[in-house]
Structure formats: C-alpha cells, structure tokens
Amino acid sequence: MGGQADPVDLLIVGGGVNGAGIARDAAGRGLSVVLCEKDDLGQGTSSRSGKLVHGGLRYLEYYEFRLVREALIEREVLLAAAPHIIWPMRFVLPHRASARPAWLVRLGLFLYDHLGGRKRLPGTRTLNLRRAPEGRALADPPRIGFEYSDCWVDDSRLVVLNAIDAAERGARILPRTACVAARREGGLWRAELAGEGGPVTVHARVLVNAAGPWVKDVIGRVAGQNSARNVRLVKGSHIVVPKFWDGPHAYLLQNQDRRVIFVNPYEDDLCLIGTTDIPYEGPAEAVAIDDREIDYLLDIVNRYFRQQLTRQSIVHAYSGVRPLYDDAAENPSAVTRDYVFDVDAPEGMAPMLSAFGGKITTFRKLSEHAMRALAPFFANLAPAWTATAHLPGGDIADADFDRFLAAFQAERPWLPADLARHLGRLYGTRAGRVLGDAVDMAGLGRHFGGLLYEREARYLMTAEWARTADDILDRRTKHGLHLSADQRGAFADWLATA
The missing domain is CATH 1.10.8.870 (Alpha-glycerophosphate oxidase, cap domain)
Structure with missing residues (x-):
C-alpha cells in the first residue's frame, strides 16, 4: 500500500466498536476502506464495558428520551443480527423507597417498555420479593420489586465480528498498526502508519477518527488540527466473583447516591458487578480499578444480599475509560451517552470526521449516521443496509x-x-x-x-x-x-x- 497510486475512500483510525462498525457499513456500500488500530481490536473501551445491549433505563431521569428510544430500537436490531453473542436477560430491581419512589420507577419502566417498539422481549412485571424466588438471595427483601428485560452482549466479539464482516466486504483491517501522522496533500490525506509489517503510507479521500479516548490525540497530535469539541473521560470498573444466587436473572441495585449497579450472571458460574463512574484524567492505557471503587461495589452488594462478599471473593477485575462527549454536566453519571460528529472539511481539502461519545448499544446507528455525514463527499453512495443484515455467525433461523x-x-x-x-x-x-x-x-x-x-x-x-x-x-x-x-x-x- 505504500506509495499507492489509487487512494482508498476511507482511512479509519480506531479499532473499537465504532471504528469497526463504520468500516463494516462503508465497505458494505462499496467504499474502499482501511482500518488501523494501534493495539488489538477492541482492546480499549470496547472490551471493558458492562456487557449489555440496553436502552439505558437510568438515562430517562436525565430526559435523554431520544437516546433511550434509539438504543431500545437498536436492542431489537442487534438481537436479530447476532443472537449467538446477544441474548435476552431479565433484571430484578428491588425497590427501596429511599432511592426513588415506586411511582417513578413504574413510570420509567412503562416508558422503557414502550419507547422503542419492543417486539421480542417480555415486558415488565411487578414482584413480591418476600415470596418470589428472585427475592431469596436478598438480605432484607422488600415487598415490591420489578423485573424487566434487556440483553447481554459479548462486547469483544461484537467488535471482531464487525471487523470480519468489513474484511469480507473488502476492507483491509490492520490491528497493531498505529497512525503516527497524517496531513492533507492535494485534496487527499497522506497517513503514515507503523505496525507489525513496518511503515506503510496510505492515501485516503476521507480520514475517520474513531479513536475513542484518543480522539483528541488523533485530531491534534496526528493530524495537526483543532476541534472545539471535547471528550470527558470517565472510568468504569467491574469486579467478577463466583455467582451467589440461583436462576438466570440479573439484579439492578439502586444506591444511595442515585447511581445504579448491575449484578449479572457471567460465564455460567461467575457474576459481573459494576460499574463505577469516576472522572479520569490519566493516560487511557493506564486505567485500573482502585481500592475506593472495590469498596464501593462491595458495599452496595453487601447491603442488598445475604451472602457477604470480601476482597478475597474477587477472581477478576477490569476498568475501562469511556470517552463521553463533554456536555459540561457536573455529575459524571449525568454526562450524556449520546454521540456527536465533528466534520472538518475546509474548501477544496480532504475531510476528517471525528466521532465523540456513544455507547456500545448504538454503535450501528452511529456508523449509519457517520456515513450520512460523509455522503456529500461520495457521489452515488449506496443506501444504508445494516439494519437488516446479520453479523457473521448470526444467520440463525428466527434468532x-x-x-x-x-x-x-x-x-x-x-x-x-x-x-x-x-x-x-x-x-x-x-x-x-x-x-x-x-x-x-x-x-x-x-x-x-x-x-x-x-x-x-x-x-x-x-x-x-x-x-x-x-x-x-x-x-x-x-x-x-x-x-x-x-x-x-x-x-x-x-x-x-x-
């Protein structure tokens, strides 16, 4: 590819779920695509999520109705596209009046059931947790509980499957290949890549910056540009312990600080607990769970359940940095999980699209919207197609x-x-x-x-x-x-x- 005569249509920097999703969408529309990722595919944020495809029930409190609706619709789309790595899960929410009034929870769940045109998943039901089997693991089960639906996802495989699909449609996927510099030359981008196979020069009509926590780094250090938009880095950490209740259901716990914590079945005999929301200012590569976060998660779980967890219960832990679009919210939990694009396209010069924010549930829609933003630069761009397409291995009859x-x-x-x-x-x-x-x-x-x-x-x-x-x-x-x-x-x- 070095010194190639024919430029590619898109050079995508970033091999997380958004970069892989854009590569898949673009390749499926007939564009030539190169994706480079400085590490392994999904090694950053996209493999360190809470492993859920969900609408974001708590975002309703922040009036993020459009985002929740879009995410709920995407939940159905993704469940049909990849039923091997995405499957329904029921969540039990024990009601504590000190956290939120019951009427508010009921209203939120009613909206959650109806905003996104739910088709495959069962709706909400009310439980008496003093009698229902879902309450047996609780230390002091409240009388009122709610059970609602969302979906589990293998986040790392979601990234890889998008990359595989992109590659099978003609994209070139280059993991462990960093974009070290990029500049505009004669209406094209000239990008210098460095990877396992040595230095590579790529000429591209459009540069797509899907670098997640490193999006500003690509804009400034790599491409030498400026952007008025910012990302806000928020650390989310999880712990894994042996599963301590019977049944396939998960739990959603309301904390006194109004945050919620998921307690989900994981790998059959394990349990995934998280997440935290802490402002983060260090290098994204150095993120790690700290003692304060461990104590926070253990304390919440131990206040709800009979079985008491200790540090010795933890068999694994991980942390990720979420690159949220900075909307100036004071509370990290209130920072929008929506996404925005910055399209830098000076007259007569090659454009660069940078993606800020987003969440794993809405990656496909983000990819579709990215292509819509780039449509003016590609004549006769084929229409959107991913809403009804299976991911590799997902062509399972009736899901x-x-x-x-x-x-x-x-x-x-x-x-x-x-x-x-x-x-x-x-x-x-x-x-x-x-x-x-x-x-x-x-x-x-x-x-x-x-x-x-x-x-x-x-x-x-x-x-x-x-x-x-x-x-x-x-x-x-x-x-x-x-x-x-x-x-x-x-x-x-x-x-x-x-």
Missing part, C-alpha cells in the same frame, strides 16, 4: 439459538455439551469452521484446560487476527477466567512457537 444449538450438537454427538455450547455461543453458524475436519476429540488437538483446544486457538489466529495470549484468552474468548496461572503460562509458551 432461535437453542434450536440452532440442538441441531449443531445432533450433528456432532462426540462433542461434549458444554464445549458445543461454547462454540455455538462464540461463533454461531460458523462454529463448524472452528472444528474443521475434526470428527472426534483427538481432532481438536492439544487441550490447554477448561474448554480451550488447539483447534480453536489456531482458528482465532488465522481468521480473527489474534496474536497474543491475551487476544485469545481475554478478548476473543473468556477462557482465561477458567484457566490457572500455570495453564495460562503453558498456553502462552505454546503460542510463542505456534
């Missing part, structure tokens, strides 16, 4: 994952049920590609522990840009949560020579 899984297992009776479910969940209708020509367990190659076999690792390396142990164990899969330190080390040693 019925259980029926798909039953057929997948029936065709492979030699495959253990837990391994079949793992493969079905991560790869959907492409799970057979992971297995290849294997006809028995021996055909899966070396077993590294848990449900991880050599065959899957090699597939991720060849088909999904995985290079390091963390890419495979923590992002493409969650095998790392189920391996010992020695097993992780043995896998890393194998990968170094694979």
Whole structure:
C-alpha cells in the first residue's frame, strides 16, 4: 500500500466498536476502506464495558428520551443480527423507597417498555420479593420489586465480528498498526502508519477518527488540527466473583447516591458487578480499578444480599475509560451517552470526521449516521443496509439459538455439551469452521484446560487476527477466567512457537 497510486475512500483510525462498525457499513456500500488500530481490536473501551445491549433505563431521569428510544430500537436490531453473542436477560430491581419512589420507577419502566417498539422481549412485571424466588438471595427483601428485560452482549466479539464482516466486504483491517501522522496533500490525506509489517503510507479521500479516548490525540497530535469539541473521560470498573444466587436473572441495585449497579450472571458460574463512574484524567492505557471503587461495589452488594462478599471473593477485575462527549454536566453519571460528529472539511481539502461519545448499544446507528455525514463527499453512495443484515455467525433461523444449538450438537454427538455450547455461543453458524475436519476429540488437538483446544486457538489466529495470549484468552474468548496461572503460562509458551 505504500506509495499507492489509487487512494482508498476511507482511512479509519480506531479499532473499537465504532471504528469497526463504520468500516463494516462503508465497505458494505462499496467504499474502499482501511482500518488501523494501534493495539488489538477492541482492546480499549470496547472490551471493558458492562456487557449489555440496553436502552439505558437510568438515562430517562436525565430526559435523554431520544437516546433511550434509539438504543431500545437498536436492542431489537442487534438481537436479530447476532443472537449467538446477544441474548435476552431479565433484571430484578428491588425497590427501596429511599432511592426513588415506586411511582417513578413504574413510570420509567412503562416508558422503557414502550419507547422503542419492543417486539421480542417480555415486558415488565411487578414482584413480591418476600415470596418470589428472585427475592431469596436478598438480605432484607422488600415487598415490591420489578423485573424487566434487556440483553447481554459479548462486547469483544461484537467488535471482531464487525471487523470480519468489513474484511469480507473488502476492507483491509490492520490491528497493531498505529497512525503516527497524517496531513492533507492535494485534496487527499497522506497517513503514515507503523505496525507489525513496518511503515506503510496510505492515501485516503476521507480520514475517520474513531479513536475513542484518543480522539483528541488523533485530531491534534496526528493530524495537526483543532476541534472545539471535547471528550470527558470517565472510568468504569467491574469486579467478577463466583455467582451467589440461583436462576438466570440479573439484579439492578439502586444506591444511595442515585447511581445504579448491575449484578449479572457471567460465564455460567461467575457474576459481573459494576460499574463505577469516576472522572479520569490519566493516560487511557493506564486505567485500573482502585481500592475506593472495590469498596464501593462491595458495599452496595453487601447491603442488598445475604451472602457477604470480601476482597478475597474477587477472581477478576477490569476498568475501562469511556470517552463521553463533554456536555459540561457536573455529575459524571449525568454526562450524556449520546454521540456527536465533528466534520472538518475546509474548501477544496480532504475531510476528517471525528466521532465523540456513544455507547456500545448504538454503535450501528452511529456508523449509519457517520456515513450520512460523509455522503456529500461520495457521489452515488449506496443506501444504508445494516439494519437488516446479520453479523457473521448470526444467520440463525428466527434468532432461535437453542434450536440452532440442538441441531449443531445432533450433528456432532462426540462433542461434549458444554464445549458445543461454547462454540455455538462464540461463533454461531460458523462454529463448524472452528472444528474443521475434526470428527472426534483427538481432532481438536492439544487441550490447554477448561474448554480451550488447539483447534480453536489456531482458528482465532488465522481468521480473527489474534496474536497474543491475551487476544485469545481475554478478548476473543473468556477462557482465561477458567484457566490457572500455570495453564495460562503453558498456553502462552505454546503460542510463542505456534
């Protein structure tokens, strides 16, 4: 690509969910696309979310009705597009009068049920938590509780599947490749990239800045431009502990500071608790959970549940930096989760689009709106298409994952049920590609522990840009949560020579 005669239409900087989503949308409209990401795909914010596709129930308090409506509509779209990595989850909200009056919660849930044209998910119901099984785990169950619907998502895989779809439609995906400089030359962008294969020069008609927490860095340091818009970095941290209640439902807890905390089933036998909302001013790469956040999360959970958690209960923790559009709100929890674009297009010069803010649920709509903003620069741009398209592996009839899984297992009776479910969940209708020509367990190659076999690792390396142990164990899969330190080390040693 260095010194190429023909420029590409889009150079996208940033391989998180927004960058991958824009690459997919653009490639599907026939544009030539290069996406570069300085680290692994989704390594930053997009793999450190709360793992939910949701409308944002609490945003109703801040009158974010348009954002909530858009997110609720997207919840249905994404559930149909990728039912292997996105699935319904019921959330139990114990009502505490000291937090919010019951009438306000009921009103919010009524709006939540009806704003977005809900089709697939069941609506809200009221529970007597002193009698209902959902109240058994609570230390002092209130009489009134509510149960409503949202969706779980494997956030890392959502990013990778968008990148795969983009690549299959002609985009070039370059993880571990940084954009170190970009300047306008003769109506084009000339960008200097540095990655595993050495320096690369890319000429592009449009530069798309989807760098998330680094969006201002790309505008200023890389492209030498200015923007009146700002991002506000907010740290969100989660802890993982063994699951301590029966049932597939999750909990939404109201705290005294009016924030809410999710307590969600995770990886079958674990539980994900979060998130915090703390202003953050350090390097995004250095983000980490601190003692204050751990105490905050443990305190909320211990006030609600019979089983008391301690620091020793924590088996994993992670933090992410959310690049929220700075709307000058004083409370970090009140900062808008909406997104805005800055299109810098001086007369006769190549444009740059920078994306500020957003949330994982609305990435597809953000991508669509980004293409709408860029339409004036591309004559005869094809129409929007992603609203009815499946993500790779998501072409499951009627979005019925259980029926798909039953057929997948029936065709492979030699495959253990837990391994079949793992493969079905991560790869959907492409799970057979992971297995290849294997006809028995021996055909899966070396077993590294848990449900991880050599065959899957090699597939991720060849088909999904995985290079390091963390890419495979923590992002493409969650095998790392189920391996010992020695097993992780043995896998890393194998990968170094694979």
